[in-house]
Each structure stands twice: as C-alpha cells, then as structure tokens.
Amino acid sequence: MTMTTTTGPATEARAAQRLPGAWGLGLQRGALEIKQFFRQREQVVFTFAFPVVFLFLFASIFSDDVQDAGITASQLYVPAMMAAGIMSTSFQSLGISIAIERDERVLRRLRGTPMPPASYFLGKIWLVLVTGLLETVVLLLVGTTLYDVDLPTDAGTWLRFAWIFVLGLTACALLGIAISSVPKSGKSATSVVVLPFLVLQFISGVYIAIDTIPDWMLNIGALFPLKWMCQGLRGVFLPESAQILEQTGSWEFGRIALVLGAWCVGGLLLCLLTFRWKNRRDG
Amino acid sequence: MTAHANELAVDVRGLRKQYGDVTAVDGIDLGIRQGEVFGLLGPNGAGKSTTVEILQGNRSRDAGEVSVLGSDPATGTRAWRSRVGIVWQDESAPAELTVRETVRHFARYYPRPRDPEEVIGLVGLEEKAGSRIKALSGGQRRRLDVALGVIGGPELLLLDEPTTGFDPAARRQFWQLIRKLADEGTTILLTTHYLEEAEALAHRLAVIAKGQVVAQGEPAALRDRHGDEATVEWTESDGTPRRERTDTPTRTVTELTRRFDGEIPGLRVSRPTLEDVYLRLTGQEDPR
Numbered sequence: 001m002t003m004t005t006t007t008g009p010a011t012e013a014r015a016a017q018r019l020p021g022a023w024g025l026g027l028q029r030g031a032l033e034i035k036q037f038f039r040q041r042e043q044v045v046f047t048f049a050f051p052v053v054f055l056f057l058f059a060s061i062f063s064d065d066v067q068d069a070g071i072t073a074s075q076l077y078v079p080a081m082m083a084a085g086i087m088s089t090s091f092q093s094l095g096i097s098i099a100i101e102r103d104e105r106v107l108r109r110l111r112g113t114p115m116p117p118a119s120y121f122l123g124k125i126w127l128v129l130v131t132g133l134l135e136t137v138v139l140l141l142v143g144t145t146l147y148d149v150d151l152p153t154d155a156g157t158w159l160r161f162a163w164i165f166v167l168g169l170t171a172c173a174l175l176g177i178a179i180s181s182v183p184k185s186g187k188s189a190t191s192v193v194v195l196p197f198l199v200l201q202f203i204s205g206v207y208i209a210i211d212t213i214p215d216w217m218l219n220i221g222a223l224f225p226l227k228w229m230c231q232g233l234r235g236v237f238l239p240e241s242a243q244i245l246e247q248t249g250s251w252e253f254g255r256i257a258l259v260l261g262a263w264c265v266g267g268l269l270l271c272l273l274t275f276r277w278k279n280r281r282d283g
Numbered sequence: 284m285t286a287h288a289n290e291l292a293v294d295v296r297g298l299r300k301q302y303g304d305v306t307a308v309d310g311i312d313l314g315i316r317q318g319e320v321f322g323l324l325g326p327n328g329a330g331k332s333t334t335v336e337i338l339q340g341n342r343s344r345d346a347g348e349v350s351v352l353g354s355d356p357a358t359g360t361r362a363w364r365s366r367v368g369i370v371w372q373d374e375s376a377p378a379e380l381t382v383r384e385t386v387r388h389f390a391r392y393y394p395r396p397r398d399p400e401e402v403i404g405l406v407g408l409e410e411k412a413g414s415r416i417k418a419l420s421g422g423q424r425r426r427l428d429v430a431l432g433v434i435g436g437p438e439l440l441l442l443d444e445p446t447t448g449f450d451p452a453a454r455r456q457f458w459q460l461i462r463k464l465a466d467e468g469t470t471i472l473l474t475t476h477y478l479e480e481a482e483a484l485a486h487r488l489a490v491i492a493k494g495q496v497v498a499q500g501e502p503a504a505l506r507d508r509h510g511d512e513a514t515v516e517w518t519e520s521d522g523t524p525r526r527e528r529t530d531t532p533t534r535t536v537t538e539l540t541r542r543f544d545g546e547i548p549g550l551r552v553s554r555p556t557l558e559d560v561y562l563r564l565t566g567q568e569d570p571r
Contacts, residue, residue, distance in 0.1 A: 018394035018395065019361050019362060019365065019394050020391060020392065020393075025391060028388065028391055032377075032380070035379075035380070035384075036377055036379045036380060039379035039380075040379055104375040105371065106375055106376070106377065108341065108371070109369075109375070109376075111341070112339060112340075112341065112369040112371075113365075113389065113392045113435070114362070114364040114392050114393060114394075114435070116361060
C-alpha cells in the first residue's frame with residue numbers, strides 16, 4: 001500500500017485548494033467546442049450557411065421597392081436574416097447538439113469528472129458568441145455588397161446593435177439549452193428544435209414582411225424573442241422612413257430591450273429548472 | 284501507512300434500489316479494501332450496474348449506507364470526484380477530437396492529473412494519439428475510456444463491464460492494463476458477467492443475483508466452500524455411462540475398484556469448477 005491510497009479530510013482539503021477554476025475551464029471548453037463545431041461539416045453547413053442561402057434566395061426573388069418606406073424588399077431581408085442567423089447559431093445549434101450530447105452520454109461522462117457545471121455552459125456561450133458573430137458578419141457582407149444596406153456610421157447605433165445582438169443571442173441560447181431537454185433522443189432532436197424555429201421565422205417577420213402577416217399571428221410571434229430581434233436590427237440597419245412598416249409605426253427600442261431582457265431571465269430560470277445531465281432511460 | 288490506511292475504500296451496508304415494482308438491488312453489503320481489485324460478478328440484470336452507478340454518485344438510492352473514499356457519493360463534491368475514476372458501460376467520447384486532444388483536455392479538470400502522454404502509452408494508444416476518435420475501433424475506444432477514467436490519478440477506479448464485446452485477445456490485453464493499474468496501487472471495482480475475468484483479475488469477489496450478494500470472498504475460497512461435492516463418472520460393463528455426486532469420491536472409487544477388480548472403464552473424478560459454483564449460486568445451474 002502506498003501513500004496515494006490515503007483518504008480523509010486532509011487529502012480532500014488539499015485537493016479542493018488545487019481544483020482548477022470554473023472560468024478558466026470554461027475558456028478551455030469554449031476552445032474545444034469551437035474546434036469540434038468546425039470539424040463537423042454538416043453542422044457548420046446546417047447552422048451557418050442556411051441563413052446565407054435563404055437571404056440570397058428571398059432578397060433576390062423579392063426586390064421591388066416597398067411603397068412609402070424608401071427601401072427595397074431585399075433590404076428588409078438583410079436584418080431579418082441576421083436575426084434568424086443569430087437564432088440559428090444559438091437556439092437551433094445548442095438545442096440539437098446538447099440533446100445529442102445527452103443522448104450519447106457525453107454529458108453524463110462530464111458529470112462524472114470534477115469539471116464544474118458552470119464551465120460546460122460557459123464553453124457553450126463562447127461557442128455561440130463566436131459562431132453568432134461570424135454568421136452576422138457574413139450576412140452583413142452579403143447585405144452591404146449585394147442589397148444596398150448601409151452600415152451605421154455613428155457609435156450610438158453600433159452600441160444599439162451590440163446590445164440587441166448580446167441580449168438576443170443570450171435569450172436564444174438559453175432557450176436552446178432549455179429545449180434540448182424536450183426530445184426523447186438525439187435522433188428526434190432536429191425535428192423538435194427546427195419546427196418551432198421555422199414557425200417563429202414565419203410569424204416574426206423573417207420570411208414574410210410584417211405588414212403582410214395577420215395581426216393575430218404577429219401578436220403570437222411577439223411573445224418570443226425573434227420578432228423583437230428582427231425589429232431591432234431593422235432599426236439599426238434601415239433608414240428612419242421604414243418605420244411606417246412596423247406594427248406601431250416605430251422601432252420601439254425600449255420595449256425590445258425589455259422583452260429580450262425578460263427572456264434572458266426567464267430562459268435562465270427555465271434552464272436551471274429543467275436541465276438534465278442524463279437522458280430519461282438513464283434515470 | 285497512515286491512520287486511514289485500514290479504512291475501507293468502499294463500504295456499503297443494506298443498499299436498496301427499486302425501479303417502480305422491480306427491486307434492482309435488494310439489501311447489498313460490500314466492503315472493498317484499499318488497493319485491492321474487487322470483482323462484482325453476476326448475470327445480466329442482477330443489479331451490478333445499478334450498484335456501481337450508486338457508488339459513482341450517478342443514481343439515487345432508496346435505502347442503505349454508502350461510503351466511497353470516506354464520503355457519501357450522493358453528496359460528492361468536486362474534490363471527491365477528482366479522486367474517483369469512472370469507466371462507464373456504454374461510453375461515448377467527442378468523435379471529432381483526437382485521442383491526444385481529449386486526454387489532454389480531461390487532464391485539465393483534475394487538481395493532480397497524470398501525464399497525458401504517459402496515460403496514452405499506458406493504455407497502448409500511442410500510435411493512435413493523433414487520430415480522431417471516430418476513426419478508432421471498439422477496443423481502442425474502450426482503452427480511451429480507461430485513459431479518461433485514470434487521467435485524474437484516481438484512488439478508486441470503477442469499471443462497469445469493461446470488456447463486454449471484446450474478442451479474446453483484446454480481453455487479455457485489457458487484463459494486463461488492469462493489472463498494471465492495480466500494481467500502481469489503485470483500488471479497482473470491476474463488474475463483469477465473465478467468470479474467467481473475475482477469476483483472472485479479482486483478489487476478492489462478490490457474486491450477486493437478483494439484487495442480493497449470494498457469496499463473497501476470494502475466488503479459490505469460494506470454490507472450496509461451495510464445491511465440496513465431487514462428481515465420479517465411469518462406464519458400466521454393458522456400456523451405460525454412470526455419474527455419481529459424492530462428498531467422498533475416494534470411497535466411491537475404492538468400491539468401484541473392488542467391483543471391477545482392477546481398471547474402472549471411463550473413470551473420471553472432477554471437482555466443480557468455479558463456473559459450476561457460480562452457476563449454482565446464481566440459480567442458473569445446468570440441470571443434468
């Protein structure tokens with residue numbers, strides 16, 4: 001028998017002192033998540049290229065001037081697809097990938113190590129921040145070069161963009177983590193996650209301009225973050241004259257901040273209440 | 284040697300676990316000493332995995348006292364988790380990462396990890412260190428699982444049916460690895476439904492059936508205690524094969540020698556193998 005087999009509070013206390021910190025491990029996990037993400041080509045295409053392809057299709061098919069708004073339909077699609085892109089890289093990507101990780105028992109294995117749970121979630125946040133930013137940059141490049149969208153020139157508007165991006169991304173990421181607990185298996189995750197996302201895109205003004213969606217549908221869409229992300233990004237990237245297309249004839253930045261902020265809090269509570277490290281058959 | 288050295292690494296008393304109407308674990312007592320390899324042997328569905336999952340801190344229990352390295356696994360802290368290594372029954376590792384990336388990353392979770400390169404060598408994956416996990420064979424993945432189980436330098440290693448699905452050669456290699464870890468002083472709990480595995484590796488073992496421990500002790504002692512009865516087989520003059528179970532085989536053979544007046548045709552005297560004992564204990568005996 002050697003010294004390594006001793007037990008007791010003294011060893012325990014020594015080990016506790018030297019346990020690696022949650023923040024540092026979160027960074028490590030983030031780097032690992034990003035590496036894994038870009039090595040899975042299907043997932044990159046699915047979450048990443050989808051909004052770009054859709055922007056190209058919709059903005060090229062519908063390109064007429066919008067009456068009295070001083071913009072073209074193509075210009076409307078640029079912020080819309082940016083919002084959808086943010087939701088795709090956060091909500092859809094996390095909802096599916098965490099469900100698969102749970103089903104394949106990657107989560108259970110992590111739980112069996114001394115890794116603090118917070119590091120896992122920090123890693124996911126880093127992944128979503130990087131992919132969400134990249135997605136946004138790509139869509140903006142397409143929008144500015146092909147569809148006459150002008151980048152804001154003042155710092156105030158960029159600041160506005162920053163908080164809409166961060167709040168929207170956070171809310172959608174938390175909802176993605178929450179919905180990952182719904183599918184019974186990794187195989188059913190895609191349909192469980194993609195269907196509500198698709199419906200939301202129709203009733204939040206992503207594919208169809210908000211002034212043509214029936215009010216009752218738009219009101220349902222307004223319960224969720226996507227509608228407000230679209231509206232906020234229109235406010236950032238479209239001229240003031242386009243405000244007349246909005247439901248209330250204004251960008252409503254205050255209300256956007258309120259709804260997205262509420263979803264961040266609500267989404268966090270939902271995650272804390274529902275997150276599981278094992279799937280149902282593992283108890 | 285410290286004051287704690289005689290403390291049991293795993294101490295289980297009256298463990299019970301129920302799934303709905305089914306009692307998976309029905310009052311199990313186990314004591315695993317520091318530094319020993321302990322085998323938990325039993326047929327499928329006997330309650331082995333449930334027991335190990337409770338020891339890992341990954342399943343709740345209905346009743347009983349459980350102490351693993353001095354702590355209750357149900358309230359295991361990070362520090363406690365860093366001292367227990369787990370190799371699951373049905374494992375999965377991130378497919379897109381390489382062996383080296385994965386082992387190195389897992390090393391960061393622990394306060395005093397082993398050297399990743401050394402651990403990769405220990406499980407014999409040096410040549411695969413740069414390969415993506417999705418490109419590994421089943422046996423290689425299992426060795427990676429062991430690497431991730433021992434990377435933190437655990438005092439106790441819990442292995443749940445580690446060699447299920449292995450071919451005989453891979454199983455022998457795996458046994459060598461377990462012996463190496465045991466020689467380093469790691470306490471090892473291993474569940475298996477392969478008797479020869481328990482016999483080859485375990486210093487002591489417990490046989491469980493229907494959620495209860497039906498026998499516990501050293502493999503040889505188990506055989507002796509439950510295997511007094513020998514079987515004498517011979518062939519009668521008319522060619523009929525005969526078989527007799529007896530506690531006194533010598534007397535039987537002496538009588539037969541007198542009767543046949545010399546050589547007994549087809550004589551065979553056998554003691555039950557550990558397998559016979561095991562099958563009898565777990566109620567799976569071949570009726571003959």
